[in-house]
Amino acid sequence: MKMKRIIALFMAAVMVFSLAACSQETGGAQDAAGSGEETQSAADSEEAQPAADSEESTISKEAGHFKIGTIDMGSADATSAPLLNQLRTTVEAMGCEYVTATASEMSAEATIAAYQNLIAAGCDGIIVTYGQVNADMMAQMFDDAGVLWSTYWYHFVEGTDEYEAVMNSETFVSSTYEDDVNSAYWAASELGKKGCKKLCMVGLPAGGVTANMRDEGIKKACEEYGMEILAEERDFSLTISSAGGATITERFLTAYPECDGILIAGMTQFVLAGVVQTLEQAGKVGTIPISGIDFNEYQFDYFDRSALNSIIGGHFCGPTYSAILMINQLNGTPLTTDKVQIENMFIELNDPEEVQKYADWLENSGTIYSADEISKCLVANNPDFTYDDLIEMANAYCLDDLLARHGN
Amino acid sequence: MKEKKQINMKIILNLFSWLSLLLVIALFGVTTKGAIFSSYNMKVIFSQSVLFMIGGLGLSFLFAEGGFDISYGSVIGFAGILGTMLTDRTQNWIWSLIVPVVFCLAMGVVNGLIYAHTNIMVFIQTMSISFLLKGLFTTMLGSYGSYKVPKQLIFMGQTWFAVTALIVVGVITIWLFNYTPFGKHSRLYGTGKDAIVQSGVDVRRLKFLTFVFSGAVCALVTLMSMARAGQSSTGLGSNFEFNVMIALTLGGMPSEGGTGSKIQSVFIGCLIVALLANGMVLLGVNARLQEVIKGVIFILVLIFMLKIKEKSEAL
Numbered sequence: 222m223k224m225k226r227i228i229a230l231f232m233a234a235v236m237v238f239s240l241a242a243c244s245q246e247t248g249g250a251q252d253a254a255g256s257g258e259e260t261q262s263a264a265d266s267e268e269a270q271p272a273a274d275s276e277e278s279t280i281s282k283e284a285g286h287f288k289i290g291t292i293d294m295g296s297a298d299a300t301s302a303p304l305l306n307q308l309r310t311t312v313e314a315m316g317c318e319y320v321t322a323t324a325s326e327m328s329a330e331a332t333i334a335a336y337q338n339l340i341a342a343g344c345d346g347i348i349v350t351y352g353q354v355n356a357d358m359m360a361q362m363f364d365d366a367g368v369l370w371s372t373y374w375y376h377f378v379e380g381t382d383e384y385e386a387v388m389n390s391e392t393f394v395s396s397t398y399e400d401d402v403n404s405a406y407w408a409a410s411e412l413g414k415k416g417c418k419k420l421c422m423v424g425l426p427a428g429g430v431t432a433n434m435r436d437e438g439i440k441k442a443c444e445e446y447g448m449e450i451l452a453e454e455r456d457f458s459l460t461i462s463s464a465g466g467a468t469i470t471e472r473f474l475t476a477y478p479e480c481d482g483i484l485i486a487g488m489t490q491f492v493l494a495g496v497v498q499t500l501e502q503a504g505k506v507g508t509i510p511i512s513g514i515d516f517n518e519y520q521f522d523y524f525d526r527s528a529l530n531s532i533i534g535g536h537f538c539g540p541t542y543s544a545i546l547m548i549n550q551l552n553g554t555p556l557t558t559d560k561v562q563i564e565n566m567f568i569e570l571n572d573p574e575e576v577q578k579y580a581d582w583l584e585n586s587g588t589i590y591s592a593d594e595i596s597k598c599l600v601a602n603n604p605d606f607t608y609d610d611l612i613e614m615a616n617a618y619c620l621d622d623l624l625a626r627h628g629n
Numbered sequence: 630m631k632e633k634k635q636i637n638m639k640i641i642l643n644l645f646s647w648l649s650l651l652l653v654i655a656l657f658g659v660t661t662k663g664a665i666f667s668s669y670n671m672k673v674i675f676s677q678s679v680l681f682m683i684g685g686l687g688l689s690f691l692f693a694e695g696g697f698d699i700s701y702g703s704v705i706g707f708a709g710i711l712g713t714m715l716t717d718r719t720q721n722w723i724w725s726l727i728v729p730v731v732f733c734l735a736m737g738v739v740n741g742l743i744y745a746h747t748n749i750m751v752f753i754q755t756m757s758i759s760f761l762l763k764g765l766f767t768t769m770l771g772s773y774g775s776y777k778v779p780k781q782l783i784f785m786g787q788t789w790f791a792v793t794a795l796i797v798v799g800v801i802t803i804w805l806f807n808y809t810p811f812g813k814h815s816r817l818y819g820t821g822k823d824a825i826v827q828s829g830v831d832v833r834r835l836k837f838l839t840f841v842f843s844g845a846v847c848a849l850v851t852l853m854s855m856a857r858a859g860q861s862s863t864g865l866g867s868n869f870e871f872n873v874m875i876a877l878t879l880g881g882m883p884s885e886g887g888t889g890s891k892i893q894s895v896f897i898g899c900l901i902v903a904l905l906a907n908g909m910v911l912l913g914v915n916a917r918l919q920e921v922i923k924g925v926i927f928i929l930v931l932i933f934m935l936k937i938k939e940k941s942e943a944l
Binding site: 430 | 664667669670673676677680702763767770774775777778786854857858859860862863864865866867868869872903906907910911913915916917919920
């Protein structure tokens with residue numbers, strides 16, 4: 222009897238909630254709860270896909286108040302976390318709302334679901350990595366929804382199908398990419414300069430533009446310095462964790478006692494701890510230098526212990542540049558009418574003094590570009606800001622630039 | 630008195646999943662001010678659920694038997710990559726259609742034979758196959774990140790095809806599960822393996838057919854996944870089986886299978902999962918918190934269902 226009463230009460234509560242829900246105005250996506258402001262995009266249009274009437278909706282919105290979405294991959298490492306923090310700072314500094322969806326498993330289905338949910342949430346622009354879903358499908362999805370989109374950490378090579386797909390997309394804004402040939406060349410060269418000849422390598426999974434470009438850079442450095450890659454490990458299930466890094470290094474040391482250098486050509490943010498720990502246990506710290514691509518949160522400690530020889534990373538700003546382009550475009554003051562690909566610079570660390578300066582900056586500062594700096598990139602606030610200024614800003618990015626703007 | 634209490638517990642178990650679905654709909658309906666009911670959003674929820682519904686229907690017999698297929702996602706990935714790779718090499722789109730179908734069916738047969746004729750735990754069996762396939766398709770990809778799906782197959786990613794596929798697979802599965810000895814025996818096997826063996830049922834044939842059916846449905850899921858993504862890569866089918874498992878559990882399917890297994894769990898569970906993900910993004914919930922909330926809900930549901938079941942059995 223008691224249980225029946227509980228069920229009856231529960232069902233009554235559900236009925237009340239349902240009635241309350243049905244009595245609300247329906248339509249497209251709404252503001253996220255807590256923003257307190259109403260967007261006038263698809264919220265007022267009944268059957269339309271969110272932002273389908275993008276021209277009307279952007280003009281009717283309060284200048285600068287748009288929703289910019291991205292996928293949070295669920296990683297808080299030294300490469301992903303600063304990127305997302307900087308993007309959030311950028312979006313909010315330009316008066317917009319920052320919305321995230323999760324796709325922590327990075328499957329094609331999860332990625333598509335995340336895009337769809339961001340569109341349904343009323344995002345006016347979406348900034349994402351590229352890889353799980355074909356460019357044609359992405360272009361179609363975003364074009365149909367009338368939502369602007371940009372990618373980061375990916376270079377669309379001219380002449381390929383995916384390049385044609387993004388350039389023909391009505392809503393594609395920009396892509397940002399890194400010079401992975403040179404970053405890998407630099408990382409490998411640092412080992413060459415140390416006198417290393419027999420390297421073991423931890424790499425990205427084979428395939429894809431990034432991995433191929435890094436392989437090209439490594440090959441160039443090996444030829445120049447007369448180095449040989451004895452072994453490489455690309456298994457994602459190992460390179461995704463420090464435990465995996467330890468396993469990989471143990472195998473290297475066992476199978477290749479002649480190894481005199483370890484190159485981590487990606488995933489350094491995950492594997493470095495395991496690699497260093499294994500070298501320490503084997504008494505090889507300093508004897509076998511490590512050079513890596515992608516920053517790691519404990520890198521300063523490893524430099525202090527002479528475990529890490531050199532590292533290149535800090536390429537966090539790609540989504541920020543895309544957001545600046547996107548929000549200015551949404552605001553009716555586009556910096557350019559072309560679909561562009563902007564190079565994202567790295568920070569190179571191999572000198573103890575520079576390492577210390579960067580560590581000090583990181584401890585004392587917030588983001589690479591402050592909210593004040595970003596707000597000046599909105600043409601509505603600063604009519605003198607141009608596309609050339611954005612490119613200059615991107616090209617200037619390096620340790621010296623960082624310290625000059627925010628250093629001690 | 631005891632009988633009444635037992636009946637109450639069974640009613641709660643049966644209604645729990647429906648009530649959960651209604652509660653989620655009502656909760657997000659209110660908090661998003663009706664945004665989840667927009668036609669676009671309903672379409673989004675459907676498109677995010679349909680593949681897992683179809684896959685869940687294919688796996689329902691194995692789940693009812695108390696088993697689970699960890700290799701499902703890897704089979705999807707491998708079949709997709711192999712088919713599109715051959716298309717890329719031969720420039721003939723037909724391989725992207727034939728190879729996934731043949732491969733998924735073949736894996737259904739292989740898994741079925743192992744499941745039927747050995748005493749290996751199905752979890753271990755399928756996990757081993759998953760490792761094998763993942764290693765193979767990573768090797769196969771080589772220096773390519775992905776292979777494009779030919780445009781002749783893209784129609785399989787469209788809504789009308791998804792609706793049609795869901796109806797066809799749904800009708801067949803409901804008929805098989807509820808109205809044929811195959812479905813009845815699957816549920817009985819989950820309830821008591823020894824009893825069903827003693828009752829003269831050809832258990833080997835039952836177990837073999839379970840995976841064959843799953844393999845056939847997997848072929849359709851593979852083609853639809855490929856069409857939706859437009860390419861085959863390492864992300865194709867990734868974690869598919871775990872998403873189905875979460876959906877089935879949230880939908881009220883007992884984790885140990887048995888006579889309490891119901892097909893409705895597939896539909897309800899998939900909708901709940903899609904609504905949760907969609908609703909939280911609409912609300913602007915931080916992405917990190919979304920994962921925490923999903924995990925908490927999943928654990929609470931599991932605990933609740935286990936407690937109710939324990940109480941029912943104690944009576």
